[in-house]
Amino acid sequence: MTSPTGDASPAGRQMVLLQGELSSDDERVTVRSGDELVAEFPLDAEPYENWKHWLGNQVSGRRQAGRESEFRLKVDEITRRLAGDVDVAGLTRLAAAAGAADRTAEDTATDTAFIRVELGRRELDIIPWELLASPIASELGDRDVCVYRAVRPKKGRTTSPDPPQRALLVDTSPLSMESVSPGMEQDAIRSRLRDLEQAGLVSLERCADANPSTLGTALQRPARAVHVIMHGEDGQVVLSQGDQHVRIMSRAFAQDFRREPRPAAVTLSVCSSVPGTDEEPGVARALAEVGVRQVIGMYSYITAQASLAFFTALYEALGHCADMAGAYAAAVAALREGTYPNLGFWSVPVLYTHDNVIPFPGSSGDPRGAYRRILGELANLQQELAGLRPEAAWNGNTWRARTMRFRVTAEDNLDTMAELIELVRPEERSGSKWAADVIRAAYRGSTALSDVAATAESASEGRGSVQDFTTGKNALTAALTDLHKYLSARQRFAS
Amino acid sequence: MSPSSDWDPTVPSPNSVIESEFEDLLIHGQFLPAMYEKYPPAFCATWLRKQEEKIRNIIRTFRLGRDKLLETLPEIGDSLKAVFLVLDRLCDGPCSYLVSLPAVKQREAMAKYYKEFAAAYDEIWNVLGEYNLYAKAYEESSSKNQQLVIKPPNRNETAIQKDLVGKLEILQTATENITRSIASLPAPRSVPGSVPSQLQTG
Numbered sequence: 001m002t003s004p005t006g007d008a009s010p011a012g013r014q015m016v017l018l019q020g021e022l023s024s025d026d027e028r029v030t031v032r033s034g035d036e037l038v039a040e041f042p043l044d045a046e047p048y049e050n051w052k053h054w055l056g057n058q059v060s061g062r063r064q065a066g067r068e069s070e071f072r073l074k075v076d077e078i079t080r081r082l083a084g085d086v087d088v089a090g091l092t093r094l095a096a097a098a099g100a101a102d103r104t105a106e107d108t109a110t111d112t113a114f115i116r117v118e119l120g121r122r123e124l125d126i127i128p129w130e131l132l133a134s135p136i137a138s139e140l141g142d143r144d145v146c147v148y149r150a151v152r153p154k155k156g157r158t159t160s161p162d163p164p165q166r167a168l169l170v171d172t173s174p175l176s177m178e179s180v181s182p183g184m185e186q187d188a189i190r191s192r193l194r195d196l197e198q199a200g201l202v203s204l205e206r207c208a209d210a211n212p213s214t215l216g217t218a219l220q221r222p223a224r225a226v227h228v229i230m231h232g233e234d235g236q237v238v239l240s241q242g243d244q245h246v247r248i249m250s251r252a253f254a255q256d257f258r259r260e261p262r263p264a265a266v267t268l269s270v271c272s273s274v275p276g277t278d279e280e281p282g283v284a285r286a287l288a289e290v291g292v293r294q295v296i297g298m299y300s301y302i303t304a305q306a307s308l309a310f311f312t313a314l315y316e317a318l319g320h321c322a323d324m325a326g327a328y329a330a331a332v333a334a335l336r337e338g339t340y341p342n343l344g345f346w347s348v349p350v351l352y353t354h355d356n357v358i359p360f361p362g363s364s365g366d367p368r369g370a371y372r373r374i375l376g377e378l379a380n381l382q383q384e385l386a387g388l389r390p391e392a393a394w395n396g397n398t399w400r401a402r403t404m405r406f407r408v409t410a411e412d413n414l415d416t417m418a419e420l421i422e423l424v425r426p427e428e429r430s431g432s433k434w435a436a437d438v439i440r441a442a443y444r445g446s447t448a449l450s451d452v453a454a455t456a457e458s459a460s461e462g463r464g465s466v467q468d469f470t471t472g473k474n475a476l477t478a479a480l481t482d483l484h485k486y487l488s489a490r491q492r493f494a495s
Numbered sequence: 496m497s498p499s500s501d502w503d504p505t506v507p508s509p510n511s512v513i514e515s516e517f518e519d520l521l522i523h524g525q526f527l528p529a530m531y532e533k534y535p536p537a538f539c540a541t542w543l544r545k546q547e548e549k550i551r552n553i554i555r556t557f558r559l560g561r562d563k564l565l566e567t568l569p570e571i572g573d574s575l576k577a578v579f580l581v582l583d584r585l586c587d588g589p590c591s592y593l594v595s596l597p598a599v600k601q602r603e604a605m606a607k608y609y610k611e612f613a614a615a616y617d618e619i620w621n622v623l624g625e626y627n628l629y630a631k632a633y634e635e636s637s638s639k640n641q642q643l644v645i646k647p648p649n650r651n652e653t654a655i656q657k658d659l660v661g662k663l664e665i666l667q668t669a670t671e672n673i674t675r676s677i678a679s680l681p682a683p684r685s686v687p688g689s690v691p692s693q694l695q696t697g
Contacts, residue, residue: 397661400611401668408607408672412600 015114016094020129022121029124031086031117033094041085048126051078052275052300082128083135091115091132092139112144112329119149122281125274128299130348133332146329148351151288157261158293161361164203164432165224167193168263172210172230173240181304182229185269185311189227192315193360199489200427200434201361211241212248219256225265225318225359226257227311232270232298235280250276250286258290265294265324265359267314269307273297274350288352294324294359299348310335310349321493323356365493370423372494375487377416378445381409382480385452390469396462403456410453417442417449420483438486445479452476514542521584521592528595536680539592543585543674549578550667554660561656565630568623579616582609582670601676608676612669619662626655 020031022043031039051074095113115136117129130147137145159165169189171182186206196202207218210230219226231238235250257263266287274297276282281289284297296314313334317327328351335349366372384406390399421442427435452472455465517534520526553574560567585592586609593609596602629652636643645651650658 395657395661397658397665400615401661401665404608404611404665404668405672408604408611412604 014095014098014112015116016091016098018115018117020117020119020124022123026123029127033091036090036094037087038090038094039086043123045126047078047081048128052272078128079131079134082131086132088132088135088139092136095136095140095145112146112326113140114325114329115145115147117147117149119151122276122285125276125282125285128348130299130332130350144329144333146325146332148325148328148353150354151285151352153288153293153354154291156291158264158357159222159224159261161224161358162430163201163361163365163427164430164434165201165360166222167202167204167225168207168218168223168227169204170207170210170215170218170226170228170230172238181308185229185304185308186227188308188312189315192312192319194319195489195492196319196360198434199365199493200432200438200486201365201490201493203432209240211239212246215239216256219259222261223263225267226263227267227269229269232268232273232283234272234275235277235282237270237273237283250280250283253283254286254290257287257292262291264292264357266292266296267311268295268297269302269311271298271301274299284350284352288354293354293357295352296328297350297352299350302349306335318360321358321360323358324351324353325356361493365490369494370419371487371490374416374420374423375484375491377413378480378483378487381413382477382484384409385473385477385480388473390459390464390466392466394459394464394466396460396464399456399459399464403460407453407456407460410449414446414449417446434486434489438483441479441482441486445476445483448472448476448479513538514545517542518581521581524584524588524590526584526590526592526595531595532683534592535682536677537682540674540678543670543677546578546581547667547670547674549574550663550670553578554663554667557660557663564626564656568626572623575616575619578666582612582673586673596680598680601680604676605673608669608672612666612673615662615665615669619659619666622655622659622662625650626659629655
């Protein structure tokens with residue numbers, strides 16, 4: 001279901017809500033689903049910390065002989081440990097019950113069960129809750145399971161879903177060429193959002209080689225989604241500054257994203273952007289806490305290849321107007337299928353989302369069906385025009401009979417073009433290239449239509465010029481062809 | 496397929512009865528907007544297609560009677576007047592069918608097409624007058640055993656006939672466009688006591 005603002009409500013999604021709490025002495029973790037206790041275990045951070053560093057060794061090349069084959073065991077070990085602490089059978093029962101209760105005819109196409117974990121204290125971020133998906137999926141007969149986290153954000157305005165939505169691609173110069181590949185990743189994202197861009201719904205901008213100042217400037221204008229490619233470590237990111245690289249603490253980094261209206265979504269292609277330190281939250285949580293309603297970060301290190309695979313799948317789904325939780329589920333499934341657990345290429349991508357905001361517009365592409373109606377009216381004009389092929393032998397009567405419909409409807413068609421110009425004007429004022437193109441084509445079309453109609457009127461009175469008519473007709477046909485292209489692109493996103 | 500045994504060609508079909516009623520209402524200026532539901536757009540479009548056929552018949556009659564055109568012209572004139580009368584009452588005046596139409600856009604389009612129709616109709620009478628003058632001049636010169644000399648702006652027989660056909664075709668096109676405008680209208684939402692569905696199909 002989509003709200004009038006283009007934001008989705010999670011209603012109807014098969015979802016289990018878990019609430020994780022840390023005891024007052026910071027030693028025991030309890031997880032409840034409603035009144036039901038599904039986990040109670042000591043917070044022993046060491047295994048999770050160690051596992052994260054072990055993964056880091058795998059990708060940073062500091063491997064020890066013979067440990068390559070241990071990778072799967074290691075991943076399975078941490079999953080087993082987590083599953084041992086959590087009542088997987090209980091969660092499976094809850095997920096199955098939620099599915100049975102909420103499933104409607106619409107839902108049967110997507111059979112994913114969503115488990116939403118609300119984490120009151122940031123110390124609980126160290127636990128890779130996402131790894132619960134695998135054992136629960138197995139218990140559910142291999143139905144897809146998606147685990148994501150919820151952090152209650154600060155209240156405040158989020159960038160409106162009205163087109164054109166600005167999507168900002170941020171990157172900073174890499175510390176090493178091997179570990180990040182901003183060009184390929186950004187190209188993949190651009191290509192996944194191309195349909196939205198051609199429909200004038202999304203406007204992509206790049207903030208290349210970002211430093212603290214240029215990033216701040218880029219974020220001064222509202223952006224609906226921001227994709228960040230840079231290096232990171234627990235509780236910090238690394239930005240270039242001149243010839244140097246500077247470390248920015250997560251809270252300081254998040255300040256630029258605090259300005260209202262805030263982005264609906266920030267995706268971090270940034271290693272270790274989930275774990276924090278004793279002093280600083282993880283970068284993803286810091287962004288969620290300042291009010292960005294959807295943040296994706298990485299639990300540990302991630303290679304350029306895994307990052308490319310994950311974000312390509314994520315933006316493929318977002319480009320088809322999936323909501324973030326659905327897109328995240330699809331991207332994790334793609335990553336698991338393609339690269340996990342081979343060669344330690346992947347970290348655990350983590351989604352923090354308080355609600356299911358759709359970063360890019362779904363049915364808001366044509367809310368009142370006006371573009372669809374205008375497209376139909378202009379298509380009729382184009383068809384009528386194509387049938388008009390005057391010959392030198394035509395006399396006044398022939399012109400009158402053959403061009404009657406065209407002449408009689410010319411005024412209505414001029415009104416249609418004027419209506420279209422008014423309709424896209426607000427989008428043009430918001431900087432939409434699509435809207436600017438539509439307006440230019442509509443003006444060209446109006447001028448040509450007036451000329452052709454006047455020529456047809458003169459010809460009907462016996463002062464015909466086949467050449468004048470044909471010249472005007474060609475100009476009008478070209479304008480109508482362009483308008484058809486622009487409006488058809490928009491129609492792909494109309495409900 | 497042969498007609499069924501109880502079919503009597505002398506008994507008017509329900510279609511023709513209701514069409515006659517409709518035409519009477521138009522001709523006598525008694526059509527009211529409240530009657531729109533009884534004579535919905537689909538019915539009117541079917542009826543209009545018959546008027547189109549009448550115009551095609553006029554063109555056919557003209558072409559077939561070219562060799563004795565002067566004798567054919569009165570018949571053509573009468574047929575034209577009959578078609579004009581119903582089209583005029585359909586599209587023009589306070590008791591016209593057009594006034595009852597709920598869709599402004601189609602109403603305006605129909606009015607414009609009717610304007611084209613009426614202009615061509617008026618011009619046809621001018622052309623017919625021109626042809627009569629030509630015929631008289633021709634007869635006069637023939638009786639004197641002289642060759643008819645035509646001086647511009649007067650036109651010869653071929654040019655006049657070509658113009659006449661051209662204007663008749665304008666009538667036909669205008670009527671087709673009026674039909675198309677009416678056919679594009681949706682059916683009235685409630686049609687109590689409306690025309691049976693078999694009458695509404697073309």
